[in-house]
Amino acid sequence: MVDVTTQAPAVFRPQRIRWVTAILAVAVVVLFTVLSFGLHGSTGDGFGQFERGDQGAMIGLGVLIGLGVMAFARPRVWATAEGIKVRNVIGGVELPWSAVRAVRFDRNSPWAMLELHDDETVPVHALQATDKDYAVHGVRTLRALHSAASS
DSSP, X not given: OOOOOOSSOEEEOOSHHHHHHXXXXXXXXXXXXXXXXXXXXXXXSSSOXXXXXXXXXXXXXXXXXXXXXHGGGOOEEEEOSSEEEEEOSSOEEEEEGGGEEEEEOOTTOXXXXXXXXXXXXXXXXXXXXXXXXXXXXXXXXHHHHHHHHHO
C-alpha cells in the first residue's frame, strides 16, 4: 500500500520518452550542423552564394527543432492530499481531488487519465504505458491519494 500521510508531493515524470527525446534532439542538432557545413559556394542556380550566416542559421534551426522535440519530455504530475496538478506537452490543469471521480489507466491506453465529475477526462501524459511498473506505481499512488481525500 502507498503511504499517503507524507506532506511531500508525489511527483511523476515519463521515463522512456525523456531518453528518446534527448537522443533525438541531439541527433537533430548534429544532423543540421553537419548539413550546414555542406552549405558553401553557389546556390545552384548561380544567382547567389551561401555565406557563414546561412550555416549559422542552419545550426540555429537544428537547435530550435531539437528544443521542439524536447517538449515531449515536459509532462509531469504533482499530487498531494489536497489535489493534483498535471502538466502535459501542451497545457496543464490543477484540480482539487473533489473534482476527480476516478484515476483510470485502461488496458491498451497510452497513458493514465483523470475522470472528472462533469464527465470530462484529463490525460496524464507523465504516466505512460511504456514505463510499465513506474506508471503502475504512479497510478496506484494517485488512486491512494484520491481515496484518502474522498473519505
